[in-house]
Amino acid sequence: MKKILLVLLLLSIPCFSQEIALLKYNGGGDWYANPTSLPNLIKYCNANINTRIKSKPRTIEPNSPDLFSYPFVHMTGHGNVVFSDSDVTNLKKYLSGGGFLHIDDNYGMDKYIRKEIKKIFPNNDLLEIPSSHPIFQKPFVFPNGLPKIHEHDGKRPQAFGIFVENKLVLLYTYECDLGDGWEDAEVNNDPFEVREKALKMGANIINYIFTN
Incomplete structure (x- = not known):
């Protein structure tokens, strides 16, 4: 039933204002x-x-029944993450039923979040998403895949995903920090070109959710 409601919600998005959410974990x-x-x-x-x-x-908590009201949920941070059993159950139902979770490592989350993702999908591997994937193609083209926004450890930016029935339902962006690029200009003093690149990639993510 929740899957049907979420599908109906996604189909009706063009007709009225929609809300997105931030995950409080x-x-x-x-x-x-x-x-x-x-x-x-x-x-x-x-x-x-x-x-x-x-x-x-x-702002939404992972075990809330209201999670199913949001087609896009964003998650970020620098430190530890722990999903309870009820969090895991609810998140799996949400993502398997048509929801989408974007996890953006704000630097320091990686060693914690990978094991929590594994709790949700123990039989699915986090796969690196190729630059040919539609999420990098429209409405803005990123021929090299995920852009580099902040230096962090100097590694190349990587986009990882969990796929359910060949559809991307969880996006994990690493060594990139899109969220910092979306912030007000004076927060990180990023040049306009860097902020615009981050916002365009964010728009691609939103577009993918609302059109696929």
Whole structure:
């Protein structure tokens, strides 16, 4: 039933304003990092790719039944993440039923989040997403895949995904930090070109969710 409701929700998105959400998780990590990033991404998408997303994202916990009201949930932070058994059950139902989770490593999350993703999908490997995937193709083309926004450890940026029935349902962006690029310009003092690149990639993610 929840899967049917989520599918109906996604089909009706073009007709009215939609909401997206930020995941408030346990474990001690700063889930609240980058407070201006989602509002800025929403503003950019509404202005450039004809979305009608409400300007203020909601905050949602992973075990909440309200999770199914949001077609896109964003998660970020620098530290520890712990999903309880009820979190895992709810997240798996949400993602298997048509929901989408974007996890953006804000630097320091990687060693924690990988084991938590494995709890949700123990039989699925995190696969690196090739630059040929539709998420990198429209509405903005990223011929080399995920852009590099912040230096972190100097490694190349990588986009990993969990696929359910050949559909990308979980996107994990590593060594990239899209969320920092979405923040207000004065927060990280990123040049316009870097911020625009991050916002365009974010718009591609939103577009993928709403059109696939």
